[in-house]
Amino acid sequence: MGYLKSGKAVIRKEIRALQQLEKSLGDNFNNAAEAIANTNGNIIFLGLGKSGHVARKCAATFSSLGIPAFYMHAGDATHGDLGMVAKDDVCILISYSGKSKELLDILKPLEQIGAEMIAITGNPDSSLAKMCKIHVDIGVRTEADPLGLAPTSSATATLVLGDALAISLMEKRGFKKEDFALRHPGGNLGKKLLLTVDKIAHTDDQIPIVHTDAKIHEALLTMSEKGLGMTGVVNDKNDLIGIITDGDIRRGLENSNQEIFNKTATYLMSKSPQKIPSNTLAITALEIMEKFSITSLFVTDLEDPNKLFGVVHIHDILKAEV
Structure with missing residues (x-):
């Protein structure tokens, strides 16, 4: 198979994954959005590996839209970083398999702290999905690569899910262009939004x-x-x-x-x-x-x-x- 043909095939697979994500969203998406909207604390995204990269991007998107958020590496969380978590915070734990040991290991401490926990996985039968109060299933069961191993469709769907949560909360809060400008004073974007x-x-x-x-x-x-x-x-x-x-x-x-x-x-x-x-x-x-x-x-x-x-x-x- 040629490069172009292979590349287009991957894109089609990931488009289908996003279509499946749209179909799979339901009450749990609303529950997750409500939990985030009602908190007086921070939104903390946790993950590791490729899920960690996605979690970091989700935190950045939330923050840029006026929703206080930051990323915490799941491994670092077990070595002192849980000290940054407070009772009013909402922790969003991302793992495609729902079996990441580093995430499972911090569920009990998070529960004792009193933080709200939301799991995002591609496996509704996983331990992470069952042990968190709210679980949002990305609806993706296969990856886009021929081996079905590389985090491709799952990473894309999770990233889009994070965008969907952020934008829905942004609209609910009535976030305006002026609010966006206050958080982006630098570079060309800042000039477009602030220079009078x-x-x-x-x-x-x-x-x-x-x-x-x-x-x-x-x-x-x-x-x-x-x-x-x-x-x-x-x-x-x-x-x-x-x-x-x-x-x-x-x-x-x-x-x-x-x-x-x-x-x-x-x-x-x-x-x-x-x-x-x-x-x-x-x-x-x-x-x-x-x-x-x-x-x-x-x-x-x-x-x-x-x-x-x-x-x-x-x-x-x-x-x-x-």
Whole structure:
């Protein structure tokens, strides 16, 4: 069998495993989710080997979604790490066979501590499944490899089950994008969720602005000086009423030649330019620019929407690597 054919066969087997997982979920899934939702303690994932890797990923997913969780190696648990477990905690023990000695050895101590225990296995008749108050069966009985030995379908199903628990709890808690952002301040993800336009906007004397009675050549000089390819137009009350772009001037030259420079700003300006409040996310500003095929947005003061705070250019957002 060729590599591609073999690889696709494995994917099909794992897809079937996930379909079986979906069919097998029932009341025990609800019971597990309720136990996690109702605890005032931490969620502790335990496992070893490949199940340990899956447990670690599940703990990371839970934590990123605002559900306090951490991973504990089952072997380390028997050598002092059980001291991190408290009465109000929920321990999720992961073992495909349900026979891992290291997990079975800590059931009695966990019971004495008073922690809730949830088993995730692929063997409902196993000791681990029977000895825990709640057992969730992943529904997988065969692996995807030809020997039926490598943790493949079972690991995938367990990982997806962890995601299913995490997301269902996230939805129940009303977890929002803003909550997610607070837990991911670093990297590009953090920038997308946290960076607002007030942090990157051109402000004060960097804002290209001309008065309504300014000549077009003045507008052109302002645009050249500020380097944003546009200028705002304000009235006697300093209200922003229009915008002139370098494209407007080019089109004006094509239609009126040099005479365009004797006209005032109101002749060329487009009325009601796009504006956003200063607390708008940079990624949202970029989406607005793409929607209206523009390269700049005026930014208004958060407390006074009629007051101009600054200007943000598409290059400012791209430079921030949002």
